[in-house]
Amino acid sequence: MSTGHERAADGGAMLHPELRAQRDEAARAPDGRRLDHAEGTSKPLRTAAEPQPRGATVHGSRPVDQAEAAARFIAAPEHEKMHDERLWDLRQKRDREMHGIAEWEELRALASAIKEHTLTHLDEYLEQFEANAGAHGVHVHWAKDAAEHNRIVHGILGDHGAKTLIKSKSMLTEECGFRAYMASVGIEVVETDLGERIQQLDNEDPSHVVVPAVHKLRTDVAAVFARTIGTDPANSDVHYLAESQRQATRPLILAADAGMTGCNFAVAETGSVVVCTNEGNADLSANLPNLHIASIGIEKIIPRLDDLAVFVRLLSRSALGSPITQYTSHFRGPRRGSEMHFVLVDNGRSDRLGLEKFWTSLKCIRCGACMNTCPVYRRSGGLSYGATYSGPIGLIIDPTFNARKYSKLPFASTLNGSCTNVCPVKINIHEQIYAWRRELVKQHEMPLAKRAAMKAAGELLSRPAAYRAAIAAADAALAHLPRFVIYNGVNAWGRHREVPHPPKQTFHSWYRENRGGAQ
Ligand code: SF4
Numbered sequence: 001m002s003t004g005h006e007r008a009a010d011g012g013a014m015l016h017p018e019l020r021a022q023r024d025e026a027a028r029a030p031d032g033r034r035l036d037h038a039e040g041t042s043k044p045l046r047t048a049a050e051p052q053p054r055g056a057t058v059h060g061s062r063p064v065d066q067a068e069a070a071a072r073f074i075a076a077p078e079h080e081k082m083h084d085e086r087l088w089d090l091r092q093k094r095d096r097e098m099h100g101i102a103e104w105e106e107l108r109a110l111a112s113a114i115k116e117h118t119l120t121h122l123d124e125y126l127e128q129f130e131a132n133a134g135a136h137g138v139h140v141h142w143a144k145d146a147a148e149h150n151r152i153v154h155g156i157l158g159d160h161g162a163k164t165l166i167k168s169k170s171m172l173t174e175e176c177g178f179r180a181y182m183a184s185v186g187i188e189v190v191e192t193d194l195g196e197r198i199q200q201l202d203n204e205d206p207s208h209v210v211v212p213a214v215h216k217l218r219t220d221v222a223a224v225f226a227r228t229i230g231t232d233p234a235n236s237d238v239h240y241l242a243e244s245q246r247q248a249t250r251p252l253i254l255a256a257d258a259g260m261t262g263c264n265f266a267v268a269e270t271g272s273v274v275v276c277t278n279e280g281n282a283d284l285s286a287n288l289p290n291l292h293i294a295s296i297g298i299e300k301i302i303p304r305l306d307d308l309a310v311f312v313r314l315l316s317r318s319a320l321g322s323p324i325t326q327y328t329s330h331f332r333g334p335r336r337g338s339e340m341h342f343v344l345v346d347n348g349r350s351d352r353l354g355l356e357k358f359w360t361s362l363k364c365i366r367c368g369a370c371m372n373t374c375p376v377y378r379r380s381g382g383l384s385y386g387a388t389y390s391g392p393i394g395l396i397i398d399p400t401f402n403a404r405k406y407s408k409l410p411f412a413s414t415l416n417g418s419c420t421n422v423c424p425v426k427i428n429i430h431e432q433i434y435a436w437r438r439e440l441v442k443q444h445e446m447p448l449a450k451r452a453a454m455k456a457a458g459e460l461l462s463r464p465a466a467y468r469a470a471i472a473a474a475d476a477a478l479a480h481l482p483r484f485v486i487y488n489g490v491n492a493w494g495r496h497r498e499v500p501h502p503p504k505q506t507f508h509s510w511y512r513e514n515r516g517g518a519q
Helices: 006-008 066-074 079-098 102-120 122-135 146-159 171-175 180-185 192-199 218-228 238-255 280-288 305-322 349-352 358-365 369-373 377-378 391-401 418-424 430-444 448-461 464-480 507-515
Strands: 139-143 166-167 190-193 258-261 264-269 272-277 291-297 329-330 339-345
Touching: 066 079, 066 258, 066 377, 079 305, 079 369, 079 377, 102 305, 102 358, 122 139, 122 339, 139 146, 146 166, 146 258, 146 291, 146 339, 166 238, 166 280, 166 339, 171 180, 171 291, 180 190, 190 192, 190 238, 192 218, 192 238, 218 238, 258 280, 264 305, 264 329, 272 280, 272 291, 272 305, 280 291, 349 358, 349 391, 358 391, 369 377, 369 391, 369 418, 391 418, 391 430, 418 430
Parallel strands: 139 339, 166 190, 166 258, 258 291, 291 339
Antiparallel strands: 264 272, 272 329
């Protein structure tokens, strides 16, 4: 049976106009190859521009209201439809790649085992990495938290009199609030990844770990570029927009005093850092200036180069459904006349390693597959989570930073388990989400109304006779209540859905009648 999404993937009329590249002749490369939807059709959107919904409002440590921000995203139908379809398309591409590799499940098991082994011997591998990197002339620094990371990088830049820094995308630097810190000390940071640069110019966080501006329509990008680099606001042609950004950014890249990258994998036996990109921007950041700084989360260590092959095969296939990233760059030591610094960052990772139920979240390789498949994420956008990490992986990482602030996030899940099924390193994501719910109740971080409702439900469900009586009463009421009682602004169950008509007979009474069972 064909689902709506499958029809959409075939290029049918259900696709959002931004994704309708398959039958669009303008979306073909000169050699006839169809451009991927990420490159998109070059024709401007014909639909009216819809204002871009903004993400969750964050107030200190007050609990982030993901549902409120999600409701605003859903209320913007162009954005919601495009976002849902674009990410589901990535999920389908991931599935096609997965089916092309007979040993996929063995690879996942191996990747999981390598990560678990490394995490349980992390001290040894970190020391091995430090020694090998140092032997190649790399300066290795240790940062216990985000503030220390920022201070260390500032110090390195200060030692070189650097005032401008180009950097490639790094979720760790997002976690450290790095750009804001650099702005406060007068250092200009230029993001070199296109999606991340769009987000920087729009003063927004990335909404996805791999595709940071995936929640934006092309018209949104056109508006951002018109405001910041002076492009034509009416022109949302992707080639025009990308070329304009290239022209605006290239002189900044060429003139930068220092370059910075993140790290996908840090190989202990070689002391090298591996960065995977599709735009080659990490190579620009690392190789153009004479100073290269790499920020590395301590969980990014893998023991050997042979292990890297396992992860490289899984990463891009899981992330974008492509066999490999365009650039898999290895950085091992400084070029003659230049300097290289590695900053190893803990920022709560050691504490997480000690959490019995949650330590395996450190296996994450930030592929984003769990986000692409999650029905809640796809329909609410990454910025609704109000945190560095969104989607299913965010639900289990964010509360480790601040349980109160992110106490509502573990409830933004259907617990359908799809995230666990696609995770290339076999993290039991949905089980950890459920474990967080229990943990938050224990820590008294559940809202009073929800606690009371759950307590009442628990009482009812533990008394079969009372439960059956309540169901019968609810069925009778549903059949006769006027519509406004169910469909109103107060009752969340009546929003965006028609409550089904109650059956004439409950399953329980049917079973007793037809099977004679006592239960
Ligand atoms: S939890 Fe798994 S699926 Fe999600 S981003 Fe991390 S590695 Fe990818």
